[in-house]
Amino acid sequence: MTMPSSLGGRLLAEPIREFGRAGIFLVTAFARMRFGPLQLGEILRQVYFVGARSLVIIVICGFFVGLVLTLQTHDTLTRFGAGDSVSTVLALSLFRELAPVLTAILFAGRAGTSITAEIGLMKATEQLDALDLMAIDPMERIVQPRLLAGVLAVPALVLVFNVTALLGGVFFSVYMMGSDPIVFWSNMQASVELMKDFMGGLMKGVVFGFLVSWLAVYFGWSAKPTSEGVALATTQTVITSAIAVLLIDFVLSAFML
């Protein structure tokens, strides 16, 4: 197939080709999927690097998101005499949207960039070729553990985000504004559906975890083996992840509601 030669055609064709390359990359990674004790250990190690090491930023951001969300809804809802609904608004907006989306974007910034930079540098310093020479498949050894670790770590981070944001909400609503804690929790329990609202949000976490780690691994893998190339790939990871997460989030929400 001949590529379009006009400038507009090339601008349009390049993202589509990039998308195609990322898709082919993913299919190859899955086609060479193999499980073993070595592989599981490597996945756990990656869960530590991308998940456990992201805990601090998730806890701090979650707490303040819960705090400011409660502050704003408390202020608005008390104008309508609906101050009791603060916990409902807080829990529903957190579980459904804020926790999965913010966690995914923070994850892209904290862990996605380090994955991209790591793989990009491995490529630049020819470590990937060295693995190949030693008959170790870099797809299996490098790419797959990072993909699967993201799928495991992001839902766990979403849950931690939920808990700390709720704590922030309780802190503001109950301790600073003097709301009744029993009303706070019982209103939340009465209006949040376990399967639809809570598990739906968790499913979003799984999808976003996969999405972000796929993009991070791909951009690292396809980076130009120079310092500029790695820098560009890292930037691309963050930008593309943020756009993709917000876009997919809308699609998922539209299906879930």
Added chain:
Amino acid sequence: MKSSHQIEFTAGLFLLLGIAALVFLALHATDGGALKDGGYRVVADFSNVGGLKARANVSLGGVRVGSVESIDLDPETFSARVVMIIGDRFRTLPEDTSASILTSGILGDQYIGLEPGGAPDMLKDGDKIMITQSALVLEQLISRFLFNSGGEQKK
């Protein structure tokens, strides 16, 4: 640099933390799957359910005892058929319990209020509540009020 055992241990701890958060949130911050498994179903026909929706509360004496599962229109009698799930703890409701659709507060949600009767037999799974009172529809109330007061003035 941490040893690989320590790293795996921390990763395991992290995943356990996620599971603990899942259990805490599922039990403490959601309806916990509602009363879906532990409860029995009771049917009631209303001529008008107003703004009642599925998942609305069923309460007795102001205490929540169950929830509305589904609302459908009976194609033969044209009355609204409400299926509600009542918790297993409240197995002892008498057979002649009555149900009415009420509103909590002026702008609040509509819910079903149960009023226990005095019959010796209990409601069983799949039973029908015979005594029901429909929702009050604001427009009907106002028009009734207007007609009544209009008639009085003419006298």
